[in-house]
Amino acid sequence: MPNDSATYGEVVDLFCGIGALSHGLMRAGFNIVAGYDTDTRCRHAFEKNNHARFYVRDVADLTAREVSAHFTGNGYSVLAGCAPCQPFSSYKHRYKEEDPKWSLVGEFGQLATEIQSDFVTMENVPSLVNYKEGKIFSELYETLEKAGYRIECSIVKCEQFGIPQRRRRLVLVASKHSRPESLKPQSKEAATVRQAIGHLKPIEAGMSDPDDSLHVSASLTDINLSRIRESTQGGTWRDWPVEMRARCHRRESGMTYSGVYGRMSWDKPSPTMTTQCFRFGSGRFGHPDQDRAISLREAAILQSFPDSYEFLPQGEQYRFAEIGKWIGNAVPVRLAEEIGNLIAGVGTNHSQSMLSDE
Incomplete structure (x- = not known):
């Protein structure tokens, strides 16, 4: 199911999920030819939005021959991927040191050296650089460098690329040709929550837009409904009367943590979207002026997915935890597009330069 309108080359996306990285690269003019992931539920979103075939495979089991077979020689070949980032995130204390997911970065690098695509790109959390004292990232970098790639790596602030969200990401681009430049910020003024989601219809907690089933917000308990009504734009649980506060926030040890039970501000970027971005109590995920958490559609748009991005087949029931995980783990589409442009x-x-040398 190729996108024949592409002009620059072909992409195979490893750890493709619902296809956010692919979608950005497609918007930049690339043809997505295949995506690999172990989550079978991602198939519809990946194939529907990226016009490419989805394969249920563990990257650790892939061979270079299998992946290379997707490249037809129609333009430059690009191997893209975003290995699961949980083992490297700032929440890594929740995971055991022996978590095997870190090895997927090494698997990705080894595949890249065997495939020898024109370009390799990877996006991940910035803390990957320091994970296991920097060993994992250093080995990836050295593996690609020894294979003849010229590498550019940078940590970017997504709000500087037209994305209405404060989010820092590690971006690596490796080239068999000239060394890529670093990604350059596209705008001095960050996009705001209002610019991103201000056009959507108002809905109540636990309700959905009849014209868009993804524009649905989670239900709130009576106490949380009372709490959000006491919350101000950009505010936190400190706005509430003491008797409304959670017990942990009444204790001295809990007084310093203000990153939960907050409303977003209309005229600033949103906080970082996480896999729990649909829950009022899991971050600053309250709508700026409606008494509810942001909807799944709003979370997707704040990750710069198009309004029309389809996550599940029409009529299929959404599960908040599943869609929230997909959205929170995704590469912001706009950032992926900038990577593609680079x-x-x-x-x-x-x-x-090749033409001028002839």
Whole structure:
């Protein structure tokens, strides 16, 4: 199911999930030819929105021959991926040191060296650089470098790329041609929550928009409904009367943690979308002026998914935990598009230099 309108080359997306990285690269002009993931439930979203085939496979079991078979030689070849980031995140204390997921970064690097695609790109959390004293990332970098890749790696602030969200990400782009430049911020003023979701219909907690089943918000308990009514834009649980506060926030040890039970501000970027972004009590995920948590559609838009992005087949019941996980783990589509533009620029310059040498 290729996207024949693409002009720059072909992409195979490992750890593709619902296809956010692929979608951004497609918008930049690339043809997505395949995506691999172990979550079978991601198939519909990936295939529907990216016009490519979804394969249920563990990256650790893939061979270079299998992946390389997707590249037809129609433009530059790109191997893309975002290994599961939980073992490297700031919440890594929740996971055991022997968590095997870290090895997927090494598997990705080894596949890249065997496939020898024109470009390799990876997006992840910034703390991957320091995970296990920097060993995992250093080994990936050295593996690619020894394979002849020229590498650019940077930590970017998503709000500087037109994304209405405060989010820091590690972006690696490796090229068999000239070394890529670093990603350059696209805007001095960050996009705001109002600009992103202000056009959506008002809904109540626990209700949905009849015209968009993804524009649905989680129900609130009576106490949380009372709490959010006491919350101000950009505020926290400190806005509430003491008797409304959770017990942990009444204790001295809980007084310093203000990152939960908050409302977003209309005229600022949102906080980082997490897998729990639909829950009022799990972050600053309260709607700026409606008495509810943000909807799944609003969370997706704040991750720069298009309004029309389809996550499940029409009529299928949404599960908040499932969709929230997909959205929170996704690469912001707009950032993926900028990565694609960067790769396309390197490819175009290389093609032009080859022509001038003839």
